[in-house]
Amino acid sequence: MRYDLGPDGALPDGLSLDVATHTISGTPRAVTPSTQQSYTVEDLNGGHDTLFFQIEVVAPSLSDITAPDAYSTEATAAQTPLSPDDYGTATSTDTTAIISHDVPDAFPLGETVITWTA
Structure with a gap:
């Protein structure tokens, strides 16, 4: 048996045929734009x-992220440990993010900014 991927055997960069x-x-x-491929045996x-x-590679959609509300507390010494109950958790529109x-x-004395990414 012989198998051929066509029309030119090229898949988008990073993909391969086993x-x-x-x-x-x-x-x-x-x-990559949608292109017609063929697979012949x-x-x-x-x-x-x-x-x-047809095979097409599309850009992933960006997810929206919502940071928790600002949290402020007075500290006279470094605070450790704090938990998400103190500073909150972020949420995303992408449930797989x-x-x-x-x-x-x-947390040292002074302001600490927490950066959230998804």
Whole structure:
């Protein structure tokens, strides 16, 4: 059996075809417009069949992030540890987003700004 990816055998950069499993996988490295591809199999007797499909790489949507309300407290010494009950948690419109922050292990005297990213 022979397998060919067409029309020119090129997939978007970062994707590859595993001919053993007939699977396209990988992580695309750039946005690409929709292009028609073909996948052809030919047996030893010359019989063949072709599957046509479209492939397009789109940019991921940006998620909106909502930071918690401002939190203020008077401290006469460094405060440690604080918990999310004290400074809150951020939320995102993308339920699969991983939200992180730069909360320090200890809050020194003065103002501390927490940055949230998703």
